[in-house]
Every structure is written in structure tokens, then in C-alpha cells.
Amino acid sequence: MATAFGIITAGRTRFHVEGLEDYRPIGSISFLGRYRLIDFPISNMSNSNIDRIQVYARSNSRSLVEHVGNGSYYNINSKRGKLQVLFGEENSVNDVYNTDIAAYYQNIEIIERMHQNYVIIAPGYMVYVQDFDALLKQHIESGADISLLYHKVNDAKTNYRNCNFLDMNRQKGVKSIEVNDAEKDDRNIFMDTFVMSKDLFVKLIRKARSVSSVFSLVRIINLESEDLDIRAIQHKGYFAAITDFKSYFDANMNLLNIDVAKQLFEPSWPIYTHTTDSSPVQYFEGASIKNSVVANGSLIKGCVENSVIGRGVIICKGAVVKNCIILGHCKIGDGIRLENQVIDKWAKIQNVDQLIADPDRPGYIRRDDVI
Amino acid sequence: MKQHEMLAMILAGGRGSRLKDLTNKVAKPAVSFGGKYRIIDFPLSNCANSGIDVIGVLTQYESVLLNSYASSGRIWGLDTKDSGVYVLPPRERADANLSVYRGTADAISQNIDFIDTYDPEYLLILSGDHIYKMNYDKMLDFHKANKADATIAVIGVPMKEASRFGIMNTDEENRIVEFEEKPEHPKSNLASMGIYIFNWKALRKILVADMKDPDSHHDFGKDVIPVMLNGGKRLFAYEFKGYWKDVGTIDSLWEANMDLLSEANELDLHDDSWIIYTEDATEQPQYIGPDAKVDVAYITQGCDIEGEVTRSVLFTGTNVGHGAKVIDSVLMPGAEVEEGATVTRCIVADGVHIGRNAVVGSADSENILLVAKNVKGEA
Numbered sequence: 001m002a003t004a005f006g007i008i009t010a011g012r013t014r015f016h017v018e019g020l021e022d023y024r025p026i027g028s029i030s031f032l033g034r035y036r037l038i039d040f041p042i043s044n045m046s047n048s049n050i051d052r053i054q055v056y057a058r059s060n061s062r063s064l065v066e067h068v069g070n071g072s073y074y075n076i077n078s079k080r081g082k083l084q085v086l087f088g089e090e091n092s093v094n095d096v097y098n099t100d101i102a103a104y105y106q107n108i109e110i111i112e113r114m115h116q117n118y119v120i121i122a123p124g125y126m127v128y129v130q131d132f133d134a135l136l137k138q139h140i141e142s143g144a145d146i147s148l149l150y151h152k153v154n155d156a157k158t159n160y161r162n163c164n165f166l167d168m169n170r171q172k173g174v175k176s177i178e179v180n181d182a183e184k185d186d187r188n189i190f191m192d193t194f195v196m197s198k199d200l201f202v203k204l205i206r207k208a209r210s211v212s213s214v215f216s217l218v219r220i221i222n223l224e225s226e227d228l229d230i231r232a233i234q235h236k237g238y239f240a241a242i243t244d245f246k247s248y249f250d251a252n253m254n255l256l257n258i259d260v261a262k263q264l265f266e267p268s269w270p271i272y273t274h275t276t277d278s279s280p281v282q283y284f285e286g287a288s289i290k291n292s293v294v295a296n297g298s299l300i301k302g303c304v305e306n307s308v309i310g311r312g313v314i315i316c317k318g319a320v321v322k323n324c325i326i327l328g329h330c331k332i333g334d335g336i337r338l339e340n341q342v343i344d345k346w347a348k349i350q351n352v353d354q355l356i357a358d359p360d361r362p363g364y365i366r367r368d369d370v371i
Numbered sequence: 372m373k374q375h376e377m378l379a380m381i382l383a384g385g386r387g388s389r390l391k392d393l394t395n396k397v398a399k400p401a402v403s404f405g406g407k408y409r410i411i412d413f414p415l416s417n418c419a420n421s422g423i424d425v426i427g428v429l430t431q432y433e434s435v436l437l438n439s440y441a442s443s444g445r446i447w448g449l450d451t452k453d454s455g456v457y458v459l460p461p462r463e464r465a466d467a468n469l470s471v472y473r474g475t476a477d478a479i480s481q482n483i484d485f486i487d488t489y490d491p492e493y494l495l496i497l498s499g500d501h502i503y504k505m506n507y508d509k510m511l512d513f514h515k516a517n518k519a520d521a522t523i524a525v526i527g528v529p530m531k532e533a534s535r536f537g538i539m540n541t542d543e544e545n546r547i548v549e550f551e552e553k554p555e556h557p558k559s560n561l562a563s564m565g566i567y568i569f570n571w572k573a574l575r576k577i578l579v580a581d582m583k584d585p586d587s588h589h590d591f592g593k594d595v596i597p598v599m600l601n602g603g604k605r606l607f608a609y610e611f612k613g614y615w616k617d618v619g620t621i622d623s624l625w626e627a628n629m630d631l632l633s634e635a636n637e638l639d640l641h642d643d644s645w646i647i648y649t650e651d652a653t654e655q656p657q658y659i660g661p662d663a664k665v666d667v668a669y670i671t672q673g674c675d676i677e678g679e680v681t682r683s684v685l686f687t688g689t690n691v692g693h694g695a696k697v698i699d700s701v702l703m704p705g706a707e708v709e710e711g712a713t714v715t716r717c718i719v720a721d722g723v724h725i726g727r728n729a730v731v732g733s734a735d736s737e738n739i740l741l742v743a744k745n746v747k748g749e750a
Contacts, residue, residue: 034656035673072445074652258658258675265655275651280406280671280684282631291661296407296672299641320553 004136005052005116006045009100009192010038010064013059014162015243019364020344025057026242027124028064029344030327032255033295033310036067037242038075040129040271041122042083046074047269048178051081055124056103058088067274078272085111099216101208104201112202119201123192127251129269130193130356135233139195144231146221147202148174149193151239156180156324160245164190164218166232174230177218191235208287225285237322238263249342249362252308252325256291278311286317295328312344323359328368342366373453377511377568379423380482381414382475383499384431389620391393392719392743393703398430400499401437403703403721405631406671406686408649410618411441413504414497417448421507424454425489428499429478431471434460434654440650447648459485473734474589478717480578484692491571493725496591498565503615504638504645512576513609513726514568520604521574523547523596524566526611534564537592537656539608547606550596561608567591567708571642573604625718628684628701652687653720662693679707692727700732709748717742 010027015193020029028037038055041125045053053071057064064085070082088103104111111119118139120132130149139147150166160180165187167175177190194217196204208220215223221230238260241249255261265271277298282288289304297312302319310328315321318335324341332338333350338355343349344367352371357363365371387399394402400411403664426449430439440446444456461471472478479486479496486494492534493514495507514522525539533554539561541547551557576708577598581587587594598654599606610656614637618624630636640647654673659665664679673688678695685691689702692710700714705722708714712725717732717740725731726748732740 020485032656096393258660261655261658267616270653271655272653277648277651280669282641283665283668283670284634285667287666289659290663292659293656294659294670295656297641349701 002130003116004050004118004120004195005114005198006041006050006054006106006132007119007121008038008041008045008053008055008124009121010055010057011123011178012142015125017242017368018245018249019342020245020248023060023344023367024063025060025124027055027057028067028311029242029248031127031242032252033293033308035271035273037127038064038068039271040127041124042068042071042074043269044122044128044130044132045120046076046272048134048136050120050132052116053074053083054107054110055083055085056100056107057085058098061085061087061127069274073274075270084110092290094316096214099214101205101215101217101220102213104205104217105209108202108205109203111198114198117198119194119196119198121194125242126191127238127242127264128191128235129236129237129264129266132195133141135195138233139231142231143229145196145228146174146230147195147233148177148230149195149235149363150188150232151191151235153187153189154185156189158183159247160187160189160241161247163241164192164213166190168232172232172234172300174225174232176222176225188232188234189241191239191241227304245342245363245364249325253323255305256293256308276311284317287315323362325366344369347371373455374424375489377423377495377507378425378427378486378571379418379495379497379507380427380429380486381411381497381499382478382565383411383428383437383473384434385500386432387500387619388617390624391621393621393624393718393741394433395743396433396436397439398432398434398499399441402618403686404502404618404624405628405638405647406669407652408640409440410502411437411499412447412647412649413502414499414647415441415449416505416649417482417505417507417721418495418497418646419449419648421505423495424449424451426456427459427482428456429461429472429482430458431478431749432547434458439550443650446650448614452710457485463558474587474594475591476581476587476595477589479574480582480589483575483578484573486571494569494571494574496565496567496569500619501564501615501617501636503564503611503613504642504647505611505613506645507566507568510566510609511697513569514607515607517545517607518605519607520570521596521599522568522607522609524564524611525561525608526564526615527560528562530557530560531560533557533560539563541608543606545610547600547608550592550600552592561610561620563592565591577742595704602649620737621718621741625701625716628669629682630698631684632667632682654688658689660693663691674739678710695725697736712746714742716740 021356089371148279208215284301294309295311301317302315307324314331316334319332320337331348337354341366347369383400387394444450523721597633616627657674660677669684677693678691686704690707693715694711697711698715701718705723706719708725711728715732724745728749
């Protein structure tokens with residue numbers, strides 16, 4: 001039985017997914033056709049019996065609030081549990097002051113009133129499966145003040161831009177949390193996932209505020225690291241950090257490999273999402289499809305290859321869609337050829353012959369655009 | 372409590388024995404249809420979309436799954452303070468030893484107390500085993516405009532098939548002058564759809580009398596409607612135009628699924644102004660593999676397609692292995708067609724595995740084959 005409450009950071013972060021993030025906070029960006037990024041941390045918490053969850057939103061939150069609702073889609077007990085969306089008011093014009101600590105501090109009474117003794121903080125922009133109940137047990141048994149989750153990678157020079165990594169000693173004690181400087185490929189990428197007691201969390205928030213109003217949770221932990229027992233816990237299995245447009249594109253494409261997808265989707269660990277009651281996908285005469293993931297409600301009359309098709313998408317006759325991510329409710333007109341594109345929701349591609357981009361620099365079509 | 376003008380009661384107690392092994396363990400209304408739905412989703416969604424928010428579901432045969440399914444009112448949005456789906460199986464009582472529903476009318480009679488708690492003006496009686504989209508509110512308008520005592524929804528069927536149905540003979544004003552159950556020489560092609568609107572107070576009296584009548588079958592078609600006609604009551608036929616199917620047999624269940632594949636299919640489950648709601652499966656979106664071929668198909672979430680699918684309907688969580696072929700078939704939830712197997716003109720029942728390289732069904736079979744047991748593979 002978990003005695004932790006959950007915090008999910010879903011608002012604007014130091015990462016930026018170009019284009020897509022103009023319309024919604026990073027946590028409610030569509031992922032793999034059917035999901036939003038935030039479904040993964042919420043499902044992890046729900047499956048770990050954490051039923052008090054605070055989602056921190058900042059600006060542009062309509063789609064996020066609409067998507068998570070009151071948590072009923074996530075199998076959270078409707079009386080005992082609660083999913084709250086908390087807003088950090090962006091009081092400051094200068095964004096350096098709008099830190100995670102600022103948002104926690106604005107809601108500190110709510111945090112202090114939680115009955116649970118521990119808090120687990122997870123990001124709304126990283127996709128992974130983690131049993132938080134097991135993580136909490138490991139944290140309690142170790143006697144550490146703070147446990148941090150990390151993933152060992154060997155491509156940190158080219159990927160994980162702006163992520164942090166953990167500088168550890170041999171006993172997995174964390175010396176400091178550093179920004180990925182792209183100098184080494186082998187890094188222990190910090191998954192922005194923290195476990196600590198509620199009391200320490202509150203203490204750190206207050207301390208950070210008294211030291212500097214630009215301090216983030218990571219900064220105050222680094223500052224206090226001398227006095228704290230901070231340990232690293234290694235995560236194994238599927239991990240993707242959505243830190244920019246390219247990593248978003250790559251993470252979707254990577255999951256077209258069924259063996260990779262199987263690491264993320266286990267029957268015993270369901271990923272919940274907001275249902276839209278759409279009909280099954282209909283494939284018409286002349287359609288062809290290969291190596292793709294298709295969400296319900298779509299009508300496929302053309303050719304689809306190596307692509308992720310969102311809900312309620314229409315691919316017209318003779319259209320060819322290759323290596324694309326088509327978000328919900330788009331329409332790709334007759335005979336149009338698309339390669340390496342991300343087409344944002346409700347866009348209609350109908351007046352061009354083709355949109356072809358280089359696989360290393362995928363194209364992006366804005367929401368509601370008619371091209 | 373908010374006043375409910377019309378209450379709906381869905382008759383969902385039938386076994387549907389002509390569906391053979393598909394209804395061994397579940398009642399017909401709970402049988403799967405159209406990739407992700409169950410048959411009873413249609414009347415329940417129609418109610419929700421027509422603004423009817425209190426619904427009784429009368430269950431009897433093999434009702435464990437159906438009872439738990441239908442009682443989840445949230446699926447159809449029927450879980451507000453004033454709405455609900457109430458499952459009503461037969462019960463033992465202090466004043467009588469009633470233990471089963473003796474007929475369609477008896478099922479309502481035994482729940483008069485339930486209906487009375489809502490004191491509705493009108494009662495809508497529906498069948499839990501038909502597939503169609505219908506706005507019952509429009510039927511109620513028609514009922515009121517005619518100052519009718521009862522209104523029966525009818526649909527035109529081919530004249531040569533009319534002798535299989537309960538046929539309504541009407542005058543120019545749609546008033547029913549005669550009702551014939553499966554007539555040898557039908558005078559009209561207007562078949563009863565088993566959908567009735569009654570003025571509750573009048574029906575209540577007839578039901579109370581019917582319960583005590585030892586010669587009654589306690590059936591709407593055989594007893595209640597004739598009693599009303601003989602008593603000179605105003606009965607009207609409301610003609611429904613659109614898709615309607617009684618999926619009573621394996622062949623007709625298969626056909627109704629295949630109807631969804633046609634480009635101009637009348638049922639149109641993609642129409643977002645009249646959504647058919649169903650239980651959400653927490654499954655990932657469908658995955659179509661690098662060597663797959665899909666041509667004319669209805670496929671839902673949780674499917675993993677590595678082989679070929681032609682003119683087929685695939686339900687939640689079905690798998691089609693490498694080199695396997697599924698042709699003119701229906702794969703019920705969780706069915707699996709392993710590598711190299713071929714399935715032609717079949718309904719493969721829930722969770723059934725067709726082994727490696729096995730061949731089931733044939734392209735020139737007269738009837739659709741129901742595969743209800745695992746089929747062993749070959750080397």
C-alpha cells in the first residue's frame with residue numbers, strides 16, 4: 001500500500017517541442033496516436049496504487065485539463081482518490097522566476113495538508129514504465145533522504161538535450177545533478193523523478209524560496225547535497241525523453257518496432273487514457289498499410305507506411321503517407337504524398353501535391369492549417 | 372427527484388440459442404458486434420442519445436456478464452444523479468413464488484413497483500438484441516401527435532419474408548387495424564421491431580389483469596397488443612427507415628458485421644452526432660506489421676496484424692500472425708490466428724486460437740462456420 005502522493009509536472013519546462021507546444025503544454029502532446037504524454041506518468045501512479053495525484057500546469061492548459069478531467073479515466077478511486085490540476089500563476093514576466101519551486105510554493109498549503117508521508121515527483125514529458133510502489137519501498141529501505149531515478153544511456157552526445165544527468169559515486173550516492181553537456185555518450189540521464197518524504201519536500205521548497213527566487217528543485221537539492229543522503233536508482237526498460245521536436249518524432253517512430261513497443265505496453269501494466277468512443281478503423285478498397293500504428297475512428301483509403309495515425313484521421317484515395325505522425329482529425333486529400341511530416345490536429349492537406357522533408361529534419365504543419 | 376416523462380425497459384433475457392456456442396455463456400444482448408461493441412450498446416446508446424435517462428434492463432438467461440456490464444451506467448453517460456441503468460433479474464417475493472419471467476409482458480409486470488417509483492407518463496419497451504440507430508424522442512412526438520394509447524415501431528421488410536415477422540396492418544393514418552403474428556398470407560410488409568411506447572397508466576391496468584389470466588402467454592405480441600386492439604384502443608405504427616438488423620443466427624450476425632465494410636453502409640458508426648457508446652478497452656492502438664496486407668476491413672484497438680486481412684471485421688485484441696490469411700471473416704475479441712493459418716468465411720469466437728498453418732472454413736461454404744474451440748496447428 002503506497003503512502004505517497006504523486007506530483008506530475010506538465011507545464012512549460014526547460015524543454016520545448018517546437019510547434020506542437022505552441023498549442024498545449026508538453027504533457028498533453030499527443031503520443032502514439034491514442035495517448036497524451038501525461039497518460040504514462042498518471043498510469044504509472046494509478047497502477048502503483050497512488051490515488052492522490054497533483055498535476056502542475058502553467059499556461060495554455062485547456063487541453064490538459066480537458067484531457068485528465070477528474071481522473072476517472074485513470075482508474076483512480078472516485079471517492080478516496082483525487083486527481084487535481086494545480087496552476088502555477090505566472091506572476092513574473094521574466095520566465096526565470098517561474099520555476100517549479102514557485103509553483104509548489106504557491107500551492108504549499110495543499111501539499112502540507114496531504115495525509116501521505118512521501119511524495120513521488122514524475123515529469124509529464126518522459127515516457128517510461130515504473131512501479132512507484134516498488135520504488136518507494138526501495139527508497140524507505142535504503143534510508144536515503146532522496147532517491148532519484150536514472151536511465152543509463154550511450155548516446156548522450158546527440159540526444160537528451162537539456163536533460164540532467166547524475167554524477168554518482170560508486171555506491172550510487174549522488175554527488176550532484178548536472179546538465180547534459182553533450183561531452184560524453186555514456187551518461188546516467190536523470191529521469192526528473194524524485195522520491196522523498198513530504199516533510200523534506202516542504203522544507204526544500206521553503207529553503208529554496210529563502211535562498212533565491214530563481215531556484216528550481218534541482219538547484220536546491222544540489223545546494224543541500226552535502227547534508228543529504230541522495231541515492232540513485234537505476235530504471236530499466238523503455239525510456240524516452242521528449243525534450244524537443246526531433247526527440248518527439250523519433251520516440252513515436254521507434255515505437256513502430258513491435259519489440260520496442262512490447263517493453264512499454266505490458267498487459268499487466270495498462271496505460272489509461274481519455275476515451276473518445278470512436279469507432280474502429282475502417283480500411284476501404286485500395287487501401288494499403290504497413291508498419292504503422294492507427295488509432296480508432298480513422299478512415300483509410302490511401303497508402304500508409306511507417307506512420308503513426310491519430311484518432312479520426314481521414315487518408316483519402318491515392319494519398320501516400322510515409323514516415324509521418326498525423327495527429328487527430330486531420331484529413332490528407334486525394335493523391336497527396338507526405339514524407340517525414342508531423343501534421344498537427346485538425347489540419348487539412350488538400351491543395352498541394354506533396355510535402356516531403358528530410359528524415360533528419362521532419363516537417364511540421366500547424367494545427368487547423370489548410371494547405 | 373426530477374420528473375421522467377418516459378422510462379425505457381429493455382428486454383434482455385433471451386438466450387439467442389440460434390447463435391449456438393456464442394451464447395453458451397453469455398446472453399445474446401452481450402454478444403460482441405462491430406469490432407468493439409456489444410449488441411445491447413445499441414438500445415442503450417439510442418436511449419442516451421434520445422434523452423432517456425432511466426433504463427431498466429430485464430435479464431434472465433446467463434446474466435452474470437450482462438448484469439455487470441449493463442449496470443455500468445457511466446459507459447453510456449447514464450450515471451448522473453437523475454439517471455441510471457438498473458439491471459432487473461427475476462426475484463423472489465413475499466406475496467408470490469415468481470422466480471422467472473414467463474414472457475415479455477410478465478417481465479414488465481413483475482417490475483411494476485420499479486416503474487411506479489418513477490411514475491412516468493410513458494413507457495418505452497425495447498429489445499436488447501437488435502442493431503440499429505433510432506431517435507426514440509421522435510417516436511414519442513409521433514405517439515403524442517396521434518393521441519395514441521400505444522405506438523409500435525415497424526419497418527418495411529421484403530414481402531416474401533413478411534411471413535417470418537409480426538405484421539401490422541394499418542389504415543391511411545397509420546392506425547393499426549390488425550396484428551398478425553407470422554401470417555401465412557401477409558397483407559402488409561410492415562414488421563414489428565419489438566419497440567413499443569405505451570401510456571403507462573393504461574398499460575399498467577392491462578398488465579395487472581394479464582398477470583392473473585391463466586390462459587395468457589404474458590407476451591406483448593400474443594396477448595397485450597390483441598387485448599388493446601380488441602378493446603378499441605388507439606394503436607399506431609411508426610415507420611422506421613434506416614438500418615435495422617436482428618442478428619439471430621450465425622449467418623445474420625456475420626452479415627451484419629460485413630455490412631459495416633461497405634462504403635455506403637447505412638449504420639455508419641463513424642457518425643459523431645449519434646455515437647454508439649461501449650466499454651473502453653484499455654488497449655494500445657492497433658499495430659499493422661511491416662509484411663501485413665489489409666484490404667477492406669474494420670479493425671479496432673489492441674489488434675496486432677502481421678498477416679493478410681481481407682473483407683473482415685477484427686475485434687479488440689485479436690492477432691493475425693505472419694503469413695496468416697483472414698478472409699471474409701469475423702474475429703471476436705482476443706481471437707488469435709497463428710502464423711500461416713487461413714480462416715475463410717468464419718466467425719472465430721472470443722479468445723479462440725487457430726493454430727499454425729491450420730485451415731478453417733472455405734470460400735464456397737453455404738453457411739458461415741462458427742469456430743468456438745481452439746484449432747490445433749500443423750507443423
